[in-house]
Amino acid sequence: xxxxxxxxxxxxxxxxxxxxxxxxxxxxxxxxxxxxxxxxxxxxxxxxxxxxxxxxxxxxxxxxxxxxxxxxxxxxxxxxxxxxxxxxxxxxxxxxxxxxxxxxxxxxx
Amino acid sequence: xxxxxxxxxxxxxxxxxxxxxxxxxxxxxxxxxxxxxxxxxxxxxxxxxxxxxxxxxxxxxxxxxxxxxxxxxxxxxxxxxxxxxxxxxxxxxxxxxxxxxxxxxxxxxxxxx
Numbered sequence: 001x002x003x004x005x006x007x008x009x010x011x012x013x014x015x016x017x018x019x020x021x022x023x024x025x026x027x028x029x030x031x032x033x034x035x036x037x038x039x040x041x042x043x044x045x046x047x048x049x050x051x052x053x054x055x056x057x058x059x060x061x062x063x064x065x066x067x068x069x070x071x072x073x074x075x076x077x078x079x080x081x082x083x084x085x086x087x088x089x090x091x092x093x094x095x096x097x098x099x100x101x102x103x104x105x106x107x108x109x
Numbered sequence: 110x111x112x113x114x115x116x117x118x119x120x121x122x123x124x125x126x127x128x129x130x131x132x133x134x135x136x137x138x139x140x141x142x143x144x145x146x147x148x149x150x151x152x153x154x155x156x157x158x159x160x161x162x163x164x165x166x167x168x169x170x171x172x173x174x175x176x177x178x179x180x181x182x183x184x185x186x187x188x189x190x191x192x193x194x195x196x197x198x199x200x201x202x203x204x205x206x207x208x209x210x211x212x213x214x215x216x217x218x219x220x221x222x
Contacts, residue, residue: 031208043216044199046210088151097152099152101149
Protein backbone atom coordinates (compact mmCIF):
# COMPACT_ATOMS: atom_id res chain seq x y z
CA UNK A 1 0.00 0.00 0.00
CA UNK A 2 1.08 3.51 -0.74
CA UNK A 3 2.12 5.45 2.33
CA UNK A 4 1.79 8.83 3.97
CA UNK A 5 4.68 9.77 6.23
CA UNK A 6 4.84 12.32 9.00
CA UNK A 7 7.39 13.07 11.70
CA UNK A 8 5.82 11.83 14.91
CA UNK A 9 7.33 14.63 16.98
CA UNK A 10 6.70 15.92 19.49
CA UNK A 11 7.21 19.32 17.92
CA UNK A 12 7.50 22.02 20.55
CA UNK A 13 7.15 25.72 19.71
CA UNK A 14 6.75 28.81 21.91
CA UNK A 15 3.47 30.69 21.93
CA UNK A 16 3.27 33.17 19.05
CA UNK A 17 5.74 31.28 16.85
CA UNK A 18 5.09 29.57 13.51
CA UNK A 19 4.61 25.81 13.71
CA UNK A 20 5.55 23.88 10.57
CA UNK A 21 4.19 20.37 10.06
CA UNK A 22 5.34 18.23 7.16
CA UNK A 23 4.00 15.24 5.28
CA UNK A 24 5.18 13.20 2.30
CA UNK A 25 3.17 10.75 0.25
CA UNK A 26 4.21 7.99 -2.11
CA UNK A 27 1.27 7.65 -4.52
CA UNK A 28 1.70 10.15 -7.38
CA UNK A 29 -1.94 9.83 -8.44
CA UNK A 30 -3.26 11.32 -5.17
CA UNK A 31 -5.30 14.41 -6.02
CA UNK A 32 -6.60 15.66 -2.70
CA UNK A 33 -4.99 16.17 0.68
CA UNK A 34 -6.32 16.97 4.09
CA UNK A 35 -5.08 18.09 7.49
CA UNK A 36 -6.95 17.02 10.59
CA UNK A 37 -6.42 18.13 14.17
CA UNK A 38 -6.98 15.58 16.93
CA UNK A 39 -7.04 16.56 20.58
CA UNK A 40 -6.17 13.86 23.07
CA UNK A 41 -9.08 11.45 23.50
CA UNK A 42 -11.15 13.13 20.79
CA UNK A 43 -11.96 12.41 17.15
CA UNK A 44 -10.15 14.09 14.23
CA UNK A 45 -11.44 17.47 13.07
CA UNK A 46 -10.90 18.67 9.50
CA UNK A 47 -8.96 21.94 9.40
CA UNK A 48 -7.68 22.19 5.81
CA UNK A 49 -8.23 20.66 2.39
CA UNK A 50 -5.89 21.28 -0.55
CA UNK A 51 -6.23 20.06 -4.12
CA UNK A 52 -3.77 22.03 -6.28
CA UNK A 53 -0.14 23.05 -6.11
CA UNK A 54 0.67 26.14 -4.11
CA UNK A 55 -0.59 27.67 -0.90
CA UNK A 56 -4.05 27.79 0.60
CA UNK A 57 -4.68 30.07 3.56
CA UNK A 58 -7.48 29.96 6.12
CA UNK A 59 -7.05 32.24 9.09
CA UNK A 60 -3.86 31.30 10.93
CA UNK A 61 -3.48 28.10 8.89
CA UNK A 62 -1.70 27.74 5.54
CA UNK A 63 -1.53 24.47 3.66
CA UNK A 64 1.14 24.02 1.00
CA UNK A 65 1.16 21.36 -1.71
CA UNK A 66 3.99 20.41 -4.04
CA UNK A 67 2.92 17.48 -6.21
CA UNK A 68 6.28 17.23 -7.98
CA UNK A 69 8.01 16.65 -4.65
CA UNK A 70 5.02 14.73 -3.22
CA UNK A 71 5.04 16.99 -0.20
CA UNK A 72 2.30 18.63 1.84
CA UNK A 73 2.82 20.99 4.75
CA UNK A 74 0.76 22.90 7.28
CA UNK A 75 1.90 26.18 8.78
CA UNK A 76 0.25 27.54 11.90
CA UNK A 77 0.99 31.22 12.50
CA UNK A 78 0.82 32.87 15.91
CA UNK A 79 0.64 29.46 17.59
CA UNK A 80 -1.53 29.27 20.70
CA UNK A 81 -1.52 26.74 23.55
CA UNK A 82 -4.96 25.67 22.28
CA UNK A 83 -3.23 24.48 19.08
CA UNK A 84 -1.51 21.74 21.10
CA UNK A 85 -2.80 18.53 19.53
CA UNK A 86 -1.85 15.78 17.10
CA UNK A 87 -2.08 16.79 13.44
CA UNK A 88 -2.93 14.08 10.92
CA UNK A 89 -2.12 14.36 7.23
CA UNK A 90 -4.26 12.34 4.80
CA UNK A 91 -4.10 11.70 1.06
CA UNK A 92 -6.97 10.45 -1.08
CA UNK A 93 -5.85 7.34 -2.94
CA UNK A 94 -8.45 5.65 -5.12
CA UNK A 95 -11.30 7.01 -3.05
CA UNK A 96 -9.80 6.00 0.29
CA UNK A 97 -8.03 8.30 2.71
CA UNK A 98 -4.58 7.12 3.73
CA UNK A 99 -3.51 8.71 7.02
CA UNK A 100 -0.07 9.41 8.35
CA UNK A 101 0.69 8.54 11.95
CA UNK A 102 0.33 12.16 13.03
CA UNK A 103 2.65 14.82 14.44
CA UNK A 104 2.20 15.86 18.05
CA UNK A 105 2.45 19.62 18.48
CA UNK A 106 3.03 21.28 21.83
CA UNK A 107 2.75 25.07 22.11
CA UNK A 108 4.40 26.39 25.27
CA UNK A 109 3.05 29.57 26.91
CA UNK B 110 -27.89 19.97 13.73
CA UNK B 111 -26.34 17.88 10.99
CA UNK B 112 -23.68 15.46 12.03
CA UNK B 113 -22.48 11.96 12.68
CA UNK B 114 -23.59 10.18 15.84
CA UNK B 115 -21.70 7.21 17.22
CA UNK B 116 -22.93 5.14 20.13
CA UNK B 117 -22.13 4.02 22.68
CA UNK B 118 -19.22 6.21 23.71
CA UNK B 119 -17.68 3.36 25.74
CA UNK B 120 -18.21 -0.37 25.24
CA UNK B 121 -16.88 -3.44 26.98
CA UNK B 122 -16.71 -6.84 25.35
CA UNK B 123 -16.59 -10.20 27.07
CA UNK B 124 -14.61 -13.10 25.72
CA UNK B 125 -16.39 -14.76 22.79
CA UNK B 126 -18.96 -12.00 22.45
CA UNK B 127 -19.94 -10.04 19.35
CA UNK B 128 -20.63 -6.35 19.87
CA UNK B 129 -22.14 -3.79 17.51
CA UNK B 130 -21.12 -0.14 17.24
CA UNK B 131 -23.69 2.27 15.89
CA UNK B 132 -23.04 5.06 13.38
CA UNK B 133 -25.80 7.35 12.10
CA UNK B 134 -25.46 10.45 9.89
CA UNK B 135 -28.01 13.06 8.83
CA UNK B 136 -25.73 14.83 6.35
CA UNK B 137 -27.17 12.99 3.35
CA UNK B 138 -23.68 11.70 2.58
CA UNK B 139 -23.31 8.76 0.21
CA UNK B 140 -20.04 7.39 1.56
CA UNK B 141 -19.39 6.07 5.05
CA UNK B 142 -16.27 4.62 6.66
CA UNK B 143 -15.07 2.79 9.75
CA UNK B 144 -11.57 3.27 11.14
CA UNK B 145 -9.66 1.84 14.03
CA UNK B 146 -7.10 3.88 15.97
CA UNK B 147 -4.64 2.34 18.41
CA UNK B 148 -2.71 4.49 20.94
CA UNK B 149 -0.10 6.65 19.24
CA UNK B 150 -1.12 5.35 15.82
CA UNK B 151 -2.79 6.74 12.75
CA UNK B 152 -6.17 5.61 11.46
CA UNK B 153 -6.58 2.26 9.74
CA UNK B 154 -9.54 1.60 7.45
CA UNK B 155 -11.78 -1.34 8.40
CA UNK B 156 -14.70 -1.10 5.93
CA UNK B 157 -16.26 1.51 3.69
CA UNK B 158 -19.48 1.93 1.77
CA UNK B 159 -20.28 4.15 -1.19
CA UNK B 160 -23.99 3.38 -1.54
CA UNK B 161 -26.75 1.52 0.20
CA UNK B 162 -26.44 -2.28 0.17
CA UNK B 163 -22.81 -2.12 -0.94
CA UNK B 164 -19.59 -2.09 1.06
CA UNK B 165 -15.92 -3.00 0.62
CA UNK B 166 -13.21 -4.30 2.89
CA UNK B 167 -10.51 -1.91 4.00
CA UNK B 168 -7.03 -2.78 5.17
CA UNK B 169 -7.95 -4.58 8.40
CA UNK B 170 -11.41 -6.13 7.82
CA UNK B 171 -10.72 -9.51 9.42
CA UNK B 172 -12.85 -10.03 12.53
CA UNK B 173 -15.28 -7.26 11.62
CA UNK B 174 -18.56 -7.08 9.69
CA UNK B 175 -20.80 -4.24 8.51
CA UNK B 176 -24.14 -3.59 6.84
CA UNK B 177 -25.54 -0.63 4.91
CA UNK B 178 -29.29 -1.13 4.73
CA UNK B 179 -30.05 2.58 4.99
CA UNK B 180 -28.16 5.59 3.70
CA UNK B 181 -28.02 7.10 7.19
CA UNK B 182 -26.72 4.05 9.04
CA UNK B 183 -23.50 2.01 8.89
CA UNK B 184 -23.18 -0.26 11.96
CA UNK B 185 -19.96 -2.15 12.68
CA UNK B 186 -19.93 -5.54 14.41
CA UNK B 187 -16.76 -6.58 16.18
CA UNK B 188 -16.90 -10.36 16.20
CA UNK B 189 -15.30 -12.85 18.56
CA UNK B 190 -12.83 -13.59 15.75
CA UNK B 191 -11.20 -10.20 16.36
CA UNK B 192 -8.67 -11.20 19.01
CA UNK B 193 -7.38 -7.73 19.80
CA UNK B 194 -10.43 -5.47 19.68
CA UNK B 195 -9.33 -2.87 22.24
CA UNK B 196 -9.12 0.40 20.30
CA UNK B 197 -10.80 3.71 19.49
CA UNK B 198 -13.33 3.19 16.66
CA UNK B 199 -14.17 6.11 14.41
CA UNK B 200 -16.97 6.41 11.90
CA UNK B 201 -16.75 8.99 9.12
CA UNK B 202 -18.80 10.11 6.15
CA UNK B 203 -18.26 12.16 3.00
CA UNK B 204 -20.55 13.40 0.20
CA UNK B 205 -18.85 10.89 -2.11
CA UNK B 206 -15.55 9.04 -2.10
CA UNK B 207 -13.85 11.13 -4.76
CA UNK B 208 -11.71 13.95 -3.40
CA UNK B 209 -14.21 15.02 -0.75
CA UNK B 210 -13.06 15.35 2.85
CA UNK B 211 -14.38 12.99 5.48
CA UNK B 212 -16.00 14.16 8.68
CA UNK B 213 -15.86 12.09 11.84
CA UNK B 214 -18.17 11.13 14.66
CA UNK B 215 -17.02 11.33 18.28
CA UNK B 216 -15.86 7.72 18.36
CA UNK B 217 -16.45 4.61 20.48
CA UNK B 218 -13.83 3.22 22.87
CA UNK B 219 -13.97 -0.56 23.02
CA UNK B 220 -12.26 -2.54 25.75
CA UNK B 221 -12.13 -6.20 26.74
CA UNK B 222 -13.49 -7.22 30.13
